[in-house]
Amino acid sequence: MKNLIKPLLFVFVAVLFVQCGNGRYNIAKGKVGKLTTKTTVKELEQIFAKDSIVKILSEGAKGDNYFQDDDEYLIYEKGGKHLLTVVPKEQLDETSTLKSIQIFDERYKTESGLNINSTFGQINANNKISKVESSFSSATLFIDDLNTTITIDKEELGLKEFNMQKVSLEQIPDLAKVKSFIVWFN
Structure with a gap:
């Protein structure tokens, strides 16, 4: 019995790691990896702490450009691979939830x-x-x-x-x- 516990524990931990690892790249309605409909712009830094985020911010309501682009948060792996582009619902607002996520990485x-x-x-x-x-x-x-x-x-x-x-x-x-x-x- 004692000899059986270690292999079973190893298998359980391995399965747990595989499940957690795959969750990072799952897409479902209202979910892309760890991003959900409740995720805010402020949380992007924490969620992608090991990755790089390039922020392309609009001028918001203060700008005089009528054809204003949305804010974009480009998520890159440390190696430089473009993973996602995230667009919030509200511009220049860290508490805004997300409007859309464009997928660039085949793992998603x-x-x-x-x-x-x-x-x-x-x-x-x-x-x-x-x-x-x-x-x-x-x-x-x-x-x-x-x-x-x-x-x-x-x-x-x-x-x-x-x-x-x-x-x-x-x-x-x-x-x-x-x-x-x-x-x-x-």
């Missing part, structure tokens, strides 16, 4: 395996796409179950860029690659 993925490197075929097979919207240069897929949008370049669809031609799911090739992957917290 959903339970079904959806990540920035997924193809349209993988996305369509494992997720319910509620609608497709076209812009001049891309098609945006809306996945309501996860509150995400995924953008695919029109070039990947074999369509000319800079036209507003509507795109249907049937027109998108299975091998079309993701251009951007954003999780919304609204």
